[in-house]
Amino acid sequence: MPTVPIESAALRGVRGSTIRDLLAVTEQPGVLSLAGGLPATDLIPVDRIADAAARMIGQPNALQYTTSRGVSLCRDVVASVEGVDPHRILLTHGSQQALSLLAQALVDPGDVVVVDDPVYVGALQAFQCVRAEIVALPITSDGTNVGALSRLLERGVRPRIVHTVSNFHNPSGATASTATRNSLADLAETYGFWIVEDDPYGRLSFDGASPTPIPGERTIRLGSASKTLAPALRVGWLNATPAVVDLVERLKQSADLCGSTLNQLMVADLLSDTTWFDAHIDMIASAYAFRAHALTSALDDELGDSVEYTSPSGGMFCWVRLPGVDTSELLSVALSYGVAFVPGSAFAVDADLTDSARLSFATLQPDTLREAVRRLRTAIDDAAELRESRPTSGA
The missing domain is CATH 3.40.640.10 (Type I PLP-dependent aspartate aminotransferase-like (Major domain))
Structure with missing residues (x-):
């Protein structure tokens, strides 16, 4: 009896969401998540x-x-x-x-x-x-x-x-x-x-x-x-x-x-x-600006010239480049240190975004953001040591 695919032809062409898959992991106790595009729970009115x-x-x-x-x-x-x-x-x-x-x-x-x-x-x-x-x-x-x-x-x-x-x-x-x-x-x-x-x-x-x-x-x-x-x-x-x-x-x-x-x-x-809503928006935007600054300051302090980013001017995300780092490989190491992010490849269509990542600053407090970046830096160092310890192929 021939095997008939369960899904339709249309669905077979739909890529799964790495971000949605990550959410289950980031709910584990002790994981500081820079991954999800979620608004801050503590700022919900x-x-x-x-x-x-x-x-x-x-x-x-x-x-x-x-x-x-x-x-x-x-x-x-x-x-x-x-x-x-x-x-x-x-x-x-x-x-x-x-x-x-x-x-x-x-x-x-x-x-x-x-x-x-x-x-x-x-x-x-x-x-x-x-x-x-x-x-x-x-x-x-x-x-x-x-x-x-x-x-x-x-x-x-x-x-x-x-x-x-x-x-x-x-x-x-x-x-x-x-x-x-x-x-x-x-x-x-x-x-x-x-x-x-x-x-x-x-x-x-x-x-x-x-x-x-x-x-x-x-x-x-x-x-x-x-x-x-x-x-x-x-x-x-x-x-x-x-x-x-x-x-x-x-x-x-x-x-x-x-x-x-x-x-x-x-x-x-x-x-x-409108009076209440405008004040609420001002409060959220101010909190996110403060958290974005905490994130980028921590990136500067912990990673210095090894990271590239544009300072966020709004929203919930900071897009970073880590030249020479495969962020998909880095993620598994980062999770072992209790920090999560979304690798750039999750958002790529044709571009090579291997060394990029999306960091969300919205859901964490400034001190926690600094700790998350400290863990990320430790994971980057550990991943680099693992790469260097691998045997090279060839004669």
Whole structure:
């Protein structure tokens, strides 16, 4: 009897997430995790969320189904935050669902999708799942590599989507410059592709200035309450032309019928309390800035010239290079010393990111971050000794 694969052909082309696999390891006692892209648990506004839950749970309509597009009150509040008409907003189960539904709605098998390299792994998986042809462009310090994209377009390649995490990129930390944003918008208008601007981190700017969205009607923005309020609320959103919203709404009906009315009403309550929310954002951004500085100071003190990085200006990540070090091999040694990170190869499409790593500073206190880097330095030294002790091949 022939062996029949369990998974579909589409799923066979989807890469697993090293980051998700690492989470089980980092939950072990004694492991200091620089790995997960998680917001700080100690900064989640538990009391304010509890207040919102108590107010909403007493309303019978909060426990009922809602429309596939989402609760109108929450869409109105999100539209106000985004500065657009509510008809452009569709609420989703986190912004990852918006990305997955967009891939299904807009991409046919074989269509070209352009991503940054290193890539946000969730985007790569969403586009692999619809069997897109992935073209990866090395990201620059100014965001998406518009020069390489222009050359690609001039050669006749016609992408369906260009995806980017525009602000405090996951994993590289880069933020798209104004010139990059305008160039992307111009190219999209000229060549007819969609820009998917993934923006879960835009409010987490260390200088308090939220970057300007990528302009144009061909830009589809994704947002989320996960990084600013709480991941467990599972409220994200899509901001797009009504035609795109209609397409995604139709798909959402088959995916989950609708989101949680209760959670969406809670998010509406929290986001509409602008005085409280703005103060909350200032507090989070200030704490992350302090933690980012603690991390980079520790990198300087412990690793000196053997590490390269750009100081984070927002978000949750610091992308580092350790020239001459294979960070995938280093990880197993680092775990034995009780520290975890994500090797650069986990985010690579075509680029050689063997000597790179993503460090998240969000979840650890400054003193703990310094201890994590001290353990990392010890692991690097140990790994170097192991390499030197290996017998060389050859005559």
